[in-house]
Amino acid sequence: MSDTSLADKALGSESVGKLLVRLSIPAITAQIVNMLYNIVDRIYIGHIPGVGAPALTGVGVCMPIIMIISAFAALVSMGGAPRASIFMGRQDKESAQKTLGNCFILQIIISLVLTVVVVVWNGQFLTAFGASANTVGYAHSYLTVYALGTIFVQLTLGMNAFITAQGFAATSMLTVCIGAVCNIILDPMQTVSI
Template sequence: MNEQVAANPLGTERVGKLMIRYAIPSIISIVVNSLYNMVDQVFIGQGVGYLGNAATNIILPLTSILLALGMMIGDGTASYMSLNLGKGCNEDAAQGVGNAVALTVGISVFLLVLFELFLEPLCHLFGATEGNLPYALEYGSIIVLGFPFAMIDGAFGSIIRADGRPKVSMVGLLIGCITNIILDPIFIFVCHWGVKGAAWATIIGQILNAVYFVACMLRFKTIEIKKRHMIPTWSVIKRILTLGTSSFISQAASVFVIAVMNNSLVKYGAMSKYGADIPLAALGITMKVSQLITGIALGIATGIQPIFRF
């Protein structure tokens, strides 16, 4: 067996120990990220008001689309990588990771341009009202600028876990979340930037997370990435996307659900004494709380996937 593969803990350690080692960092990172989302809504609610909360819920489907594609690439590549490492095919594993890097950069830049050009129609599609549209455009135009970094964060974390470094993946997510939590009150309350402040805090956290992940991708434990591996190969890309389809579908389904719920709240909320914007804001806050509850189960499932794949 290749020496690098033999060094991979997925092929040497006991399954029970591996499950603990991989699941706990994954749970921590997802729960902390959920807590950040809750705290973010508190800061926006206190510093901007319910229209700011509603605006973030309008932009949520856009970020969910990006996350769905990032998860498809990341989980698909992690599966492809683990399957090949399990067979001792390190060169194939490296090619899969190199293709994933090229795919991540290409798709994220394309979405950045597309969503910036059609941001206002998309906001209307996802339930924007006359009251929250200016906030949604202000928040969304900045958030979209961070798409390349956000997609790196979403895709590379799974790949790094498949390399046998679950704690490293956790640290990257924590860097982004903690940075965001620190900068949110500074930008919103001290600088008085409103929803722009919340958006910039998010992007800066994503950039730091992405820089950390890129640095980690340059020092793989189980494979060696070379320039030739980053040349897109259709057979490899097809296999990656096929393996990641389930992750994409599960995440992309939330985009449809949010769009339907937002538009329903706008239509029927306007008939109530609260109007359309308050129900939109309430839905956004409730969804952030629910992420904390489901984060534990999702952390376990995400953490043990590299073990099953190998």
């Protein structure tokens, strides 16, 4: 029996309590690990000699924009993943695959649009969210790099909902952990360029 069949069987036969624990613990862990991205960024940036405080403020100004980018990933995944789950429950795998494919393409389109919008109007957004003359340069650098990675954010956050919806919450958590580890490894290189 394939892993997918085992997950389907578990989702259809296990008690709700067991499923809640089995699926929620990895999801909660993934959310906590996801918060590490910003925490680790702030740790490194805060320790840059001479500019740590204004650079840290610049990163803080970026947070509303980053949350908006994340919300677009949730927009697609929170609608698409339950829809795909309904199709899977009905044994309509073709419709589930179409839903996944459509959401995947939509995530790519949204990420490309968001990347262009954020890169082009970076300064205006940052000023609107309170960046000062002292912090806008740091915020601009941080947000530009983040914007260039928007496709990865969109696909990770967006597609993880589909992985979890199939009963593979631990796999979904693992993808978030891999991203967090990469962030921790790459942060020292990025903060040097800021």
